[in-house]
Amino acid sequence: MAYESILFENNDGVAVITLNRPDKLNSFTVAMHLELRDAIGKLQADASVRVLLLTGAGRGFCAGQDLSDRAVKPGEAAVDLGESIDKYYGPLVKSLRALPFPVICAVNGVAAGAGANIPLACDIVLAARSASFVEVFCKLGLIPDTGGTYFLPRLVGTARAMGMALLGDKITAEQAELWGLIWKCVDDDKLQEQARAMALHFAKAPTKGLAHTKAAIYQSPANTLEQQLDLERDSMRALGLSRDYREGVSAFLEKRTPAFTGE
Template sequence: MTYENIQFEIEAGVAKLTLNRPDKLNSFTQAMHLEVREALQQLRADKSVRVLVLTGAGRGFCAGQDLGDRAVAPGGAAVDLGESVEKFYAPLVLALRELPMPVICAVNGVAAGAGANLALACDIVLAAKSASFIEAFCKLGLIPDTGGTWHLPRLIGHARATGLAMLGEKLSAERAEQWGLIWKAVPDEELMNEAMAMAKHFAGAPTKGLAFTKHALQASYGNTLADQLKLEGEMMRELGYSHDYREGVDAFINKRAPNFKGE
């Protein structure tokens, strides 16, 4: 498929999806949403893919919603923003969270509004040191959508989440790392090299085990300890029968590099 608003490529087990509206700081339109959705469906259907890298073209990662795409004219009819969340942003967040593989986000510049929370929906977030995160919704009389009200307090606690959400202040990548909002802030010139090196590592890793780890961590927010222990047992039982577990043990015992198939 030919895309106009994104770039999407798959090579050697690594899928790379680049938001590609650099003149608009990669802000989302309905057309871009549909292209991202199509790319993620293609990714899920391709059994060779074992990791996804998400980034943005140009000087920004994503400025959130393109307000011109659903503009509210003075005196005009109101726009149903709930429809936008239900049709586009919520399915996008859930699709990323449910992918049976690691998702790396390389934040190459400003991540604002829905763009900031899109990054937080990924499993591991790397950010250029010049990048920043802005929960800009409060400046428009809105709430942090795209999972923002769910991810923020869980990642950085209630007090910091409230401050970011209600003040809309810019948070630098380095401060985001210090707060535990992201995995790591790296020099700008090293961002994509580090992201792709991590992706290459995951492309050769035991993908099923990583997918189960991802889903177990997500489930822990809603489980009791007893429920989580039961889930861990069920997952360990299934993984214990996998090729990659047997391969990992054999490689360890024989002091050789493992050849994981991701199964």
């Protein structure tokens, strides 16, 4: 597939996807969804990939849905928004969460609507100091989709999630960091540099261990303590047989930098 709405790189274990409709603040169309699905499918099938960096082109990360792509006009049949979730936004969130390696999101400007919630499906979010997060759904008579009603209360608590969802106020990157909505707020001119440095770090890290760590943390809220201890046992048993664990121990004992392969 030739991409027109995204940019896609995949080099030395580091994959980079850039939402690339800057004139429309990278808002989503069906075409963008299909291109993202294709690119993520390639990553799922490529065992050499060890990290994904997701970001946006231009002055914004993503303004959510491009309303002109599914405009409701007088006299025309209403649009089935549930179908849009089923076909596009739901699968996108699930595919990002399921990737067996770290997913970094670098939010380079406004993140609104679905564009505010897609970063929350990623594992680590860095945001430029000028960036902001806006749950605009309430201003359109909708609910925070793309996982918003799932992620927000888990990350910032019920009170703040309600405020964000019912008022639609702009949350600055600095506020988002203080609330625990994101990992870190960084200066605008350092965002891409720090995001790529983190991606390079993960490309040399023990990928299988990180994948198990992700899975365990995401499973934790649904588990009892006993279930979580069993999960930890099973992961440790599997990881103890990995090449990376043996390399990590050897490097520690030999006082050298480990050369992890992700296996």
